[in-house]
Amino acid sequence: MATETVQTLQDFLTAAQTGPFVTLYLPLEAGQSVEKTKLIIRHLLDHTQDVMTQTAPEADFSIYERALNAHLGAQPLVDVTGQGVGLITDGYSVYQRALEYPVSQLAMVTARPQILPMILDDERHLDFDLLMLQRDRIELYLNLGDQLTKTDLPEDAPLTLLGTLGEERRGGSVNTVAQGSGQVSYHGHSDRASEEEVDQRRYYQAVDTYIADHYSKPNARRLVLFGLPQNLALFREVSRNSYLSGSMQVELNPGNLSFAAIDLALDDLRMAYSQRQAQKLLARLDNARGAGKYLDALGSIVAAVQQRALATLVIRQGARIRGRLVDDQIETESPQAQHNNLLNDLAAMTVAQGGAVKVLPSSTLSEEVVGISRYAAQ
Numbered sequence: 001m002a003t004e005t006v007q008t009l010q011d012f013l014t015a016a017q018t019g020p021f022v023t024l025y026l027p028l029e030a031g032q033s034v035e036k037t038k039l040i041i042r043h044l045l046d047h048t049q050d051v052m053t054q055t056a057p058e059a060d061f062s063i064y065e066r067a068l069n070a071h072l073g074a075q076p077l078v079d080v081t082g083q084g085v086g087l088i089t090d091g092y093s094v095y096q097r098a099l100e101y102p103v104s105q106l107a108m109v110t111a112r113p114q115i116l117p118m119i120l121d122d123e124r125h126l127d128f129d130l131l132m133l134q135r136d137r138i139e140l141y142l143n144l145g146d147q148l149t150k151t152d153l154p155e156d157a158p159l160t161l162l163g164t165l166g167e168e169r170r171g172g173s174v175n176t177v178a179q180g181s182g183q184v185s186y187h188g189h190s191d192r193a194s195e196e197e198v199d200q201r202r203y204y205q206a207v208d209t210y211i212a213d214h215y216s217k218p219n220a221r222r223l224v225l226f227g228l229p230q231n232l233a234l235f236r237e238v239s240r241n242s243y244l245s246g247s248m249q250v251e252l253n254p255g256n257l258s259f260a261a262i263d264l265a266l267d268d269l270r271m272a273y274s275q276r277q278a279q280k281l282l283a284r285l286d287n288a289r290g291a292g293k294y295l296d297a298l299g300s301i302v303a304a305v306q307q308r309a310l311a312t313l314v315i316r317q318g319a320r321i322r323g324r325l326v327d328d329q330i331e332t333e334s335p336q337a338q339h340n341n342l343l344n345d346l347a348a349m350t351v352a353q354g355g356a357v358k359v360l361p362s363s364t365l366s367e368e369v370v371g372i373s374r375y376a377a378q
Helices: 009-015 034-055 061-072 116-123 161-168 189-219 229-238 259-265 267-290 298-306 342-352
Strands: 021-027 084-089 094-099 106-110 127-133 138-144 147-151 176-180 183-186 223-227 244-251 310-316 324-326 329-331 356-360 369-373
Touching: 009 094, 009 342, 021 034, 021 061, 034 061, 034 106, 061 084, 061 094, 084 116, 094 116, 116 342, 116 356, 127 189, 127 229, 138 189, 147 259, 161 189, 189 223, 189 229, 223 229, 229 244, 244 267, 259 267, 267 310, 267 356, 267 369, 298 310, 298 329, 298 342, 298 369, 310 342, 324 342, 342 356
Parallel strands: 127 223, 223 244, 310 356
Antiparallel strands: 021 084, 021 106, 084 094, 127 138, 138 147, 176 183, 310 369, 324 329
């Protein structure tokens, strides 16, 4: 049976056939062999078949197995970057999402796809290009979540000031100016310093244009600066890159720093970003409360989802409500309900409707789930 890779989670949830759904989560190690990946997939599929026999005996497991095998091919997941991957299938199409953070092995058969690990991975996700900026040279790194890798810039990149400006440099040596027959005037230190600043400014302009045209704009990815305060300030003066972050930078001398030291220096920035995102979400919840759009009763949230009126669903990290929706009612007694997380189902329905799903840590959100309605209460 043919399988298709759906590009967005909303597309998949909107177009997917009626459940049950098979959901697999696999951890990936650096350099993991194809044989090990195949063994993990086989183990998860065997477990899934056992679960389907118990929870959905009417379903044909072979349909799901064929869809996944057709999607994965002979070299499964060799091109996936990240520390894990999630796979969801309804037996007809397959949705795949690379995960930047570690994930535990998981195989489930449920009425709706298990998407909360993907949502949580997104919440922790911070992607940016990191420009290591010295006075006369640069390096570029890529940060995905908490994974940092060095970007190999090509030879035509403005790697150094000397290589970029060449003979067009104005500073860097003692300059002389003829003032008449046999008379020579030497530039002083202040003149030389001024000319070196002009060179640095011109070099940074070349760097700014190159990084914007070859990385920031094509990838629509923010740019974060790393360097001494005076160099960062000068670069910001000349930059025309709309993707340059206005709030995030690391003020530290990058000279002679090891890769591990650079990665460690980013931890505070990553933490501060997560905290800012959480504070913004809490502010949105406060505004929704004042506007009559805040929902904290489970029944009201379910009703809003069913009416396609929920703009944002906010779930406390690790929260679980045993239950499922049957004929628009919450059912909690059946074995299927006891093994199901109702919050996951609400999340899947919200995403399918074009709404947003957010996760907050338990230290920030006391309720298991809250929501923001599209409309004020009447």
